[in-house]
Amino acid sequence: MASLFAKATAPRAFGQASRLAMRQPFLRPQNASVSRRGLASHTEQPRLRLGSIAPNFQAQTTHGDLDFHKFIGDSWAVLFSHPADFTPVCTTELGAFAKLKDEFEKRNVKMIGLSANGLESHGKWIQDINEISKTNLQFPIIADAERKVAFLYDMVDQQDLDNIDEKGIAFTIRSVFVIDPSKKIRLTMMYPASTGRNTSEVLRVIDSLQTGDKKGVTTPIDWQVGDDVIVPPSVKTEDAKKKFGSVREVKPYLRYTTI
Numbered sequence: 001m002a003s004l005f006a007k008a009t010a011p012r013a014f015g016q017a018s019r020l021a022m023r024q025p026f027l028r029p030q031n032a033s034v035s036r037r038g039l040a041s042h043t044e045q046p047r048l049r050l051g052s053i054a055p056n057f058q059a060q061t062t063h064g065d066l067d068f069h070k071f072i073g074d075s076w077a078v079l080f081s082h083p084a085d086f087t088p089v090c091t092t093e094l095g096a097f098a099k100l101k102d103e104f105e106k107r108n109v110k111m112i113g114l115s116a117n118g119l120e121s122h123g124k125w126i127q128d129i130n131e132i133s134k135t136n137l138q139f140p141i142i143a144d145a146e147r148k149v150a151f152l153y154d155m156v157d158q159q160d161l162d163n164i165d166e167k168g169i170a171f172t173i174r175s176v177f178v179i180d181p182s183k184k185i186r187l188t189m190m191y192p193a194s195t196g197r198n199t200s201e202v203l204r205v206i207d208s209l210q211t212g213d214k215k216g217v218t219t220p221i222d223w224q225v226g227d228d229v230i231v232p233p234s235v236k237t238e239d240a241k242k243k244f245g246s247v248r249e250v251k252p253y254l255r256y257t258t259i
């Protein structure tokens with residue numbers, strides 16, 4: 001299976017390593033050796049900008065081997081990473097995402113997690129997650145013990161390159177990528193290993209992106225479905241009135257409408 005990774009269509013994500021001075025005893029496993037593996041060099045890393053194509057990869061997952069772009073198909077996808085199996089914060093996060101299966105499905109979004117351990121470990125961990133969160137986790141989790149997908153997606157914190165596991169490889173952080181059906185990256189979020197994410201915010205941003213795509217509007221701070229939206233500066237007020245009915249102008253550059 002390891003050879004599957006050689007087929008990744010994005011540039012190879014492994015290159016020059018950083019010095020891994022172990023400065024953070026909080027996460028430093030005992031007997032960890034300092035390794036020079038891990039940090040992708042600047043030139044080898046694909047762009048992960050909003051609007052760029054999410055790099056494709058093949059990986060082992062708890063649902064079998066998959067090709068990431070084929071997995072996404074005509075859906076949206078949320079790819080989120082975790083530092084390691086059987087860690088407390090990650091366990092709460094996966095339980096929470098699992099419980100929101102219907103919400104993600106309603107929005108035509110496939111979830112896929114990533115954790116830097118092997119399949120056997122993932123399988124046992126899922127049993128724990130289901131027990132603790134009283135859920136039935138049904139999306140795949142990528143087995144990324146070698147951090148290949150993690151480096152491809154830059155899911156490693158520069159300062160946490162010091163945070164290495166027992167094999168001497170940097171821990172992954174908590175990244176979130178929202179990818180649309182054309183495989184474009186539409187949102188990235190990066191959280192440190194110490195901070196659990198907010199599932200409501202992931203859903204809220206998906207609602208905003210999908211609403212914007214369908215209606216040609218933007219959404220203000222803390223927007224939720226049903227709230228007024230913003231007419232973008234590129235749309236004239238008279239055109240917005242024709243399209244949406246009424247427009248409330250607070251300033252010439254800040255115009256709300258209801259959809």
Ligand code: BEZ
Nearest residue numbers: 027083087088089090193
């Ligand atoms: C966690 O709680 O998820 C965690 C703890 C230590 C290292 C990485 C993750």
